[in-house]
Amino acid sequence: xxxxxxxxxxxxxxxxxxxxxxxxPAGLGFYVGCLSTIVLVLLLELITQGLIPHIPHxxxxxxxxxxxxxxxxxxxxxxxxxxxxxxxxxxxxxxIPRTLRLIxxxxxxxxxxxxxxxxxxxxxxxxxxxxPTIATAVVGFALKDVIARLVSGIQLGRMIHVGDWVTLMDxxxxxxxxxxxxxxxxxxxxxxxxxxxxxxxxxxxTNHSRPESLCARAIHVDANYGHPPMQVKDILVQSALAVPGxxxxxxxxxxxxxxxxSGIGYQLKFFxxxxxxxxxxxxxxMAYVWYAFERNDIDIPYPQRVLHMTQPPDxxxxxxxxxxxxxxxxxxxxxxxxxxxxxxxxxxxxxxxRVYLPGEQVVREGESGDEFFVVVEGEADxxxxxxxxxTSVAVLKKGQFxxxxxxxxxxxxxxxVQATSQLTVTVIGQQAMRQIISATPALAxxxxxxxxxxxxxxxxxxxxxxxxxxxRSATEEGQSLTVKILQFFRRSGN
Numbered sequence: 282x283x284x285x286x287x288x289x290x291x292x293x294x295x296x297x298x299x300x301x302x303x304x305x306p307a308g309l310g311f312y313v314g315c316l317s318t319i320v321l322v323l324l325l326e327l328i329t330q331g332l333i334p335h336i337p338h339x340x341x342x343x344x345x346x347x348x349x350x351x352x353x354x355x356x357x358x359x360x361x362x363x364x365x366x367x368x369x370x371x372x373x374x375x376x377i378p379r380t381l382r383l384i385x386x387x388x389x390x391x392x393x394x395x396x397x398x399x400x401x402x403x404x405x406x407x408x409x410x411x412x413p414t415i416a417t418a419v420v421g422f423a424l425k426d427v428i429a430r431l432v433s434g435i436q437l438g439r440m441i442h443v444g445d446w447v448t449l450m451d452x453x454x455x456x457x458x459x460x461x462x463x464x465x466x467x468x469x470x471x472x473x474x475x476x477x478x479x480x481x482x483x484x485x486x487t488n489h490s491r492p493e494s495l496c497a498r499a500i501h502v503d504a505n506y507g508h509p510p511m512q513v514k515d516i517l518v519q520s521a522l523a524v525p526g527x528x529x530x531x532x533x534x535x536x537x538x539x540x541x542x543s544g545i546g547y548q549l550k551f552f553x554x555x556x557x558x559x560x561x562x563x564x565x566x567m568a569y570v571w572y573a574f575e576r577n578d579i580d581i582p583y584p585q586r587v588l589h590m591t592q593p594p595d596x597x598x599x600x601x602x603x604x605x606x607x608x609x610x611x612x613x614x615x616x617x618x619x620x621x622x623x624x625x626x627x628x629x630x631x632x633x634x635r636v637y638l639p640g641e642q643v644v645r646e647g648e649s650g651d652e653f654f655v656v657v658e659g660e661a662d663x664x665x666x667x668x669x670x671x672t673s674v675a676v677l678k679k680g681q682f683x684x685x686x687x688x689x690x691x692x693x694x695x696x697x698v699q700a701t702s703q704l705t706v707t708v709i710g711q712q713a714m715r716q717i718i719s720a721t722p723a724l725a726x727x728x729x730x731x732x733x734x735x736x737x738x739x740x741x742x743x744x745x746x747x748x749x750x751x752x753r754s755a756t757e758e759g760q761s762l763t764v765k766i767l768q769f770f771r772r773s774g775n
Contacts, residue, residue, distance in 0.1 A: 292318045292352065295359050307362055314354045321348035346401045353393035357386055380461055437464065437478055441488060446556040448487035449476055455557065469560065489556040495528075498563050499550040502570055505580045506544060510537050513547060516577055520569040521551040523640040526562050528552050544582035569638050576635050604629045610655050610707055614682055616731045619724065624717050631713035637661075637700040643683075646697040650687035651711035656680065659704035665696045676701070688714060689728065 292315050325344045327333050361382055369375040395406040437459060441447055445456050447466065452474050454466035463475040489496055504513045514535040521533040531552050539546035549570070553562055574581060607629035611617040620628065634657065637643055644650055646666055656677050663675040663683070677683060677698065686692045688711060718725055 292322070292355055295355060307358075311355070311358045311362070314351055314358060318348065318351040318355055321351055324348075342402050346397050349397050349401065350390070350394055353397075354386075354390050357389040357393075361386055380459060383461075437482060437486075440486060440491075442491070445488055445490040447489065449481050450484050452476065494554045494556070495552055496554070496556045496559065497550055497552050498559055499548050500563055500567055500570075501538065502547045502549060502567075503541065503544045503582050504547065504574070505582055508545075508579050510545060510547075512577075513545070513579060516573050516579065517547060517549045517570060520573040520641075521549060521566050523638065523642070524551075524562065524565045524569055525640055526553050526555065526558060527566065528554065541582075569641065572636050572638055573641075576637075607632045607707060610657070610680070613680060614655070616685065616728045619727050619731075620717065624721070628709060628713050628717060632707050632709050635706050635708055637704040637706070639700055639702055639704075641700050641704075643698045643700065643704070643706065644687075644694045644696075646695065647693050649691070650684060650694050651691075653682065653684045653688040653709040653714075654698075655682045655707040655709075657705040657707055659700065659702045661698050661704050662701050663696050663698055671697075685732065689732070 295315060321344060325341070325348050328336065328341050328344060365377055365382055365385075370377060398404040398406050441456055441459065441464070443456050443459060447454070447456055449464065449466065452466060452468065454468040454474065456464060457467050457473070458465040461478075463477060464481055465473055465475050467473055502517060514537075517535045518533045521527050522529060527533065533549060533551040535547060535549045537545060538548040549566070551562075551566060553559070571581075573579075604626065608625045611620070611625055611628060617625070617628070637659075643654060643661065646664075656679050658679060661677040661683075662673055663677060664671050664673045666672075674696065683696075683698055684694070687694055688709065
């Protein structure tokens with residue numbers, strides 16, 4: 282009763298530990314093996330003690346054989362879970378294919394069965410192994426494809442892991458399973474394809490996830506001949522960099538690919554890490570390119586047709602509504618609210634809208650600029666450089682504006698403004714402001730006073746301001762800013 286009790290306690294302890302204490306499930310096979318071991322050990326003990334009378338004499342050795350074989354399976358499975366899976370795979374990061382682990386388990390159980398045949402049943406294992414030559418040849422020939430797939434599966438498990446994105450036999454997808462005979466991949470259309478291991482091993486294998494996850498994708502874009510290629514290339518590279526998921530190192534590459542009949546063909550190559558998003562990223566890059574071309578008035582050549590419409594849309598009414606919207610925005614801005622109706626209407630006629638996608642920079646700190654922006658929809662982040670770091674200082678929302686100092690004085694941009702969502706802005710150019718100030722020079726003094734008061738209020742809230750500098754009075758600052766505005770527009774007007 283002592284041996285049976287020890288085996289039952291060992292098996293029960295393993296069942297409790299791997300079934301409840303261990304975080305991951307041990308699998309149905311382990312639980313069945315444990316329960317089978319306990320039942321067979323108890324049955325063997327009952328037979329040994331004579332508590333089950335009138336049974337054939339051959340049942341006892343076979344019960345012992347099955348009980349010890351089940352116990353061997355439980356111990357080998359425990360070794361596989363604790364040492365191979367938990368230690369080698371989880372802690373040490375080793376990759377051991379599931380197929381190879383199963384072969385180790387089967388080999389161990391087979392070896393234990395041969396030993397138990399000799400020690401428990403007193404059967405010579407050689408008599409079972411020494412099959413007739415013809416039968417061995419027949420079985421080997423019948424199983425040659427299975428054996429070939431098994432060996433190929435072990436080899437493929439070293440090159441392809443579950444979760445990798447691969448191209449196998451002209452089929453692209455993510456590996457979901459590597460079995461004895463087949464590899465299963467899931468395509469982008471969520472179709473599951475099973476490919477024989479031996480056939481896959483004889484073809485070209487493309488692994489998009491290993492040994493490194495960095496991937497590249499190229500798109501082709503055309504632009505009219507009227508746009509300088511260097512300018513178009515820079516816009517294409519900046520558009521790709523603004524797309525979330527595209528890496529900055531290595532940087533996107535753009536070059537002229539072909540001089541076509543209707544325009545110049547460009548190839549834009551960008552890099553990323555998540556191959557599953559390859560098509561989605563390519564689509565997002567093309568969308569960002571379109572918006573960038575639209576902002577910079579770059580035309581994409583395409584076949585044109587002439588349509589004759591019997592009732593054309595009322596463009597006059599649409600334009601009037603757009604101008605009214607511009608004027609309403611300008612009235613809400615302090616230094617533009619002082620303009621009369623005629624000046625506001627003139628300013629609105631020369632304004633236009635632009636759209637920036639998330640991640641794109643509207644203005645960059647330190648660069649020159651001659652445009653002023655009013656947020657119509659979306660949000661933008663305002664950031665400044667402090668040494669080697671970039672600090673976010675504000676978030677611009679609907680109705681807020683930026684870029685007025687560069688527009689009115691020609692000063693470099695004092696901060697970087699980047700779209701955090703799809704951002705629509707109204708843009709006022711320097712030429713439009715020049716016409717208004719040239720017509721009414723007194724406006725420069727009023728604008729200078731308003732901007733100075735706003736700047737003084739902002740400066741007073743900054744704790745990092747230099748306290749050693751004696752601040753000038755608001756009147757002096759306003760006069761100084763007025764002079765700068767007048768000098769800038771006189772200089773730029775020459």
